[in-house]
Amino acid sequence: MSIIGDVIESTKAIIKGMGVTFSYIPKGKWTVEYPDEPVTVQPRYRGQHLLHVDEYGREKCVACFLCAAACPSECIYIIAKDDPRSPMERIGIEERYAEVYNIDYGRCIFCGYCVEACPKDAITHGYNFELSVYNRADLLKTKDDLLITKQVQSRNYRVASSEEDVDSEYKEV
């Protein structure tokens, strides 16, 4: 095969390839303008965990350890404690509460088994996904980071309503 033949063949290929590129330029963009615009997440999105409280502000968690038992990556660490005070003075809804409740996000795989296991609906997945830190040790989140009354929520997301088709926001269907 001659050199001229080679040149013709490769020029054809480049034109064909660039044709695909140019054909997409006038179409709508798929890019998510994060963090300038909030990201829309699915209602069932599994972000950072939330520890819930009841209507009186008492923690729902009774430190039953079922989440820790269900966790496949063993990232939940709990220390249970007895709280002998009267129901309204208590930290939690029952006599038993979690003195320490840690989740190691270096290990968590966001499988949601803990949420499924919880008999008191005390732990759910929130929507916070900005979990990157500068120090590996900071991946360990304590009760202060997880409690719904204390967790700082990012402003960079929007939860879609249940009827909304989130995927169509990014794609031309």
Added chain:
Amino acid sequence: MSTELIKVTINGKEFQVAKGARLIDVCREQGFNIPSFCYYADLALQASCRMCLVRIEKMPKLQTSCTITCTDGMVVTTESEEIEKAQRAMVEFLLANHPLDCPICDRGGECELQEMAFDWGNLEERFTERKNAQPEKYLSPIVANDPQRCILCKRCTRVCDEWMGEDAIEAGGRGANTVIGTFGGWLNCSECGNCIEVCPTGTLLDATYRHQARPWELQQTVTTCTYCSDGCQESVGSRAGEVMRVVARDRYVNGHNGEFLCIKGRFAHTFINDETRLRTPMIRYKKGGKLIPATWDEAVKFATRGLDKAAEAHGANSIAVVGSPRLTNESLYALKKFATELVGTENYTATDAFSLSPFFQNLGGQIATHRDIRHAKTIVLIGGEPEELQPFAGKQIRQAVRNGGAKLVIINSTPIRLKERATQFLHINPETEDAAVLAIFNQAHNELAARKMGVQETELIELRRTITNTEGDVVIMFGGEVSAEAQSLLAQMPYLFNKEGRRALLHPLPLYNNSVGATDMGLMYGKLGATEMLDAAGDSVHAMYVAGSFLPQHLTGREDSLGKLDFLVVQELFETETTRFADVVFPAASFAEADGTFTNSGGLVQRVRQTIPPVNQSKQDWVITAQLSKELGVDFGFQMSASAVFGEIAERIPAYAGLRYPLLKDETNPVQVKHATIEQRDLSQESEAIRARVEKMSDTATKINATPPVGHELFKIGTLTDKLPQMHLLASGNPKPPTLAVSPLYQITVDAGMKREAIGGD
């Protein structure tokens, strides 16, 4: 039970079973799973849970298999639609009033009701009525109670009655209103916690472990208890290097004690992870100065230098080596080896309350294990108070009398609680136990002994008749009250009473978990006893190496003896009276952090297994001894493995010949040490010495008439039990708190030393 075999058909299969066997046991042995709550093999029958129903041909209704004795030709069906329907209905009834609070219940995960509900429970509950809610409460500082969870199997009340003989916990009310409760709402018993152990639900719970951990995340290690000489097998639950609880539940451990434990074994384990445990080795550089933390290397060097100096100045015999009957056989053996082979001293001992060496030097028969006591036909108890000091032996005696029909003869100067069960109680004058031994040994002394003991001569004749009329085992038990000579006479008694069809067995009642082991290892055969050694301090003994501590009874009146020493090395768990004068203190590992063996009062050698890694910088006692000897230039060759030490014990000590750790693996079949039997010998010298002593006793001594209160020994605060805050409440009379809803610990402050301060309850 006879050995005659009969034919029983279960689910279409024929089986040959022993006549008189219980149907539920037979079915379970043959692999047919029969659910039950109230059936407990060791206890009287209850048949209240109705879970073990079976269909027996020619019987009109379903029958409870726990109350049926197998008969010849019986045809049984254990699984059918009809039976399952009945069982499911029973579980539905049980759950009708049971709260669904498994997440906060401490029993969750090892609850028999939970397991039964998985197999026999329905998916949906049909009862929509309100549950009969009752508040949780405390029955004592260590027993928590949630009445709503109760399924009324009455295991707890039966255990309290049959095992403990206390009837402290009972069922009150009728029908649906029946509740398990106590007299006056507050438990004033020996707080053994066996009701907690046998409870199939979370009705009775361990208040010291309340809401601390869940059973599935605890690492269960089978080990031997460190308190009394019974050597109960227990399962220590630990998590992340911390001991959380101790249980003897069948699912974890099957020792000779079954599910029995006492208050100390079950609850007083908090000393293991106590904050006041010694953290590092410490050196006192100047006499009267402070103990200053040091590294292991420094401390070992300092200790060996001090011992060397003493040996050079005053000779090897000026160094005394003192062990403790709480240590493992391995540690005691290492100490003995250190004393005899390395230092070459004749002064070694163990800090036991009394020495058993005369007993073992004259042993003429077999030692009774706790199983032998349970099945004995006659039990003679001389001195001692097993229900307080050896609770498991006490339980075996009670069961032997109650369930086995044994005759119990008690010879004691105090009307101990066990006398309620006795066939004959010889209430003797204080300190005349020796006279009783003399009379039993030789009836020629009956008249003298009866006079000094303050009893009728006929009582002694009756006692002898009880022994000589026995068909089966006679167990002679004795406490620390008897003298050394009397121990020799007791040890030779099997030669007097052994006959065709009768066996005389002996059972000493020492106070510590390894008192027998300390004697076996040879540590009790030194020249001086513990008190004599303290008296000789500064005189012929100039340096001392103590593993453990001297007992308060050794130190009373000799508080400053240890200060007279030139050099004192101590290895201990805590700072004690003994470490007060120590020049070097090593932090030692407790039983939960050590590997080894204990030998109990029945001669059973049982394993101690490492549950958690050594706390702080502590090391096992024999490791410290081996390190000291290495620094002194002699390598014991232990290769840092407890099994190597035990191998050497098996080689050198005849009673332990042939034993290895793998042979001791199975706690269900413990191995008895083969103590050498001494041939019958002339004991006239000893009996003459006792007779001379007895003759000097007063004829008109006043008797002790008051029965000692429950727990007068059990609740005593020692170095180890001191670390359990609840023990202080019990020791100060177990006061009933203003409200039962909150743990008494939060309500009553006994003294300033208690760690948890009282906070307001609701």
